[in-house]
Amino acid sequence: MFVDRVKIEVRAGRGGNGAVSFRREKFIPKGGPNGGDGGKGGDVIIEADDKIGTLIDLYNHPHQRAKNGESGQGSNKTGKNGEDLIIKVPLGTIVEDMDNSTILGDLTENGQRIIVACGGRGGQGNFRFKSSIRKSPRFAQKGEPGEEKKLYLSLKIIADVGLVGYPNAGKSTLLSRISAAKPKIADYPFTTLNPNLGVVIVDETKSFIAADIPGLIEGAHQGTGLGDKFLKHIERTKIILHIIDGSIIKKEDPLYGFRAINKELSSFSEKLTKKPQIIAINKCDLPSVKENTTYFKDVFNKEGYQIFLISALTGEGLNKLIYGLSSLLDELKEKEKGTINEALPQKEAVYKFTPRFVINKKGDLYEVTGAEIERIVAMTNFNNEEAIDYFQKIIKKMGLEKALIKKGIEEGDQVKIKEIVFTFSTK
DSSP states (O other): OOOOEEEEEEEOOOOOOOOOOBOOBTTBTTOOBOOOOOOOOOOEEEEEOTTOOOSHHHHHOOEEEOOOOOOOBTTTBOOOOOOOEEEEEOTTEEEEETTTTEEEEEEOSTTOEEEEEOOOOOOOOGGGGOOSSOSSOOOOOOOOOOOEEEEEEEEOOOOSEEEEOSTTSSHHHHHHHHSSOOOOOOSSTTOOOSOEEEEEEOSSSOEEEEEEOOOOSTTGGGTSTTGGGTGGGGTTOSEEEEEEEGGGOOTTOTTHHHHHHHHHHHHHOHHHHTSOEEEEEEOTTSHHHHTTHHHHHHHHHHTTOEEEEOOTTTOTTHHHHHHHHHHHHHHHHHHHHHHHHSOOOOOOOOOOOOOSOEEEEETTEEEEEOHHHHHHHHTOOTTOHHHHHHHHHHHHHHTHHHHHHHTTOOTTOEEEETTEEEEOOOO
């Protein structure tokens, strides 16, 4: 089963809790705090792997979780970090954050990685809270929760040459003849239900990747036939190889089928119309096609296209086609080098101010949001009085109390930060 689109939910590991511990040794009656920190939670990482060809594994397992960090221990021992979760995907996978429609990465190279969810920080042990006025702290921080995200992964296969054309034009047969690919071949529409990739060997030092793109008929960009399911896979190809069945070309309008397919390409994306396109007229081994090859060649040449007369069945003309494609790919690579070597304009750095917290009044409830203050709440143990006292001092230093008073809060009003609701008091 070929899967090129999938929605998944990922969650990074939670940080381990800090430890509350005191030094207890013989002849040392007043040992100080020695609770260690919790370990960091594991990250969720997506990595491109050229050995993976589909997103089927993620389709079957859409919920992905990294390991939590371990809690700290006495004797200032830090907990073990949680193991990162590495999700392997095919080359050409685009990763999008569904909550804000942001593209997190476009993985086009083998081994390329992006961190999509960061593991939570480990909570600090009570050793960290020792001070001149707090000599025996009996509290520690909880581990920070790991990030959770909903992601949309879509695959656009990476190939140098994309084979397009009507069903039964001979695309699959051609791919099987010029590469080691073994696509399904039969004499009925839509034999190919999935894109097929094949490596085409030019000589001892050169090769390129060709892809058979199925499902192109009139109305494909609107969902007719196999619809636009596979049209996106042509976007990454450098060259479009248009296969035309020479036995069905009509002298009255030899460009009809050719123009129909190109109309579908342009309707899907204007970028496709700018890609170099080569024409291969197939089935030239048939007498009816041989009789009209000169005529057909003249017609397409007048339109400005390079023509190759081939027979995917017998192999006639395939070597010329392969070398023609390879030569054009070399030209395109040289042009790309020139583009890459052009000096890029320097961008001026822009610094954006982000407030530490935001207060929104909803009736009698004051809702406080902000990454920093929400993290402090998540890591505070509200079942421990010392931890609550420390929390109150922290938010006071942050200026939250003054900000709430400025917003008009009164004694006894409620304040909500994440899931925790507090009763406001200055006493």
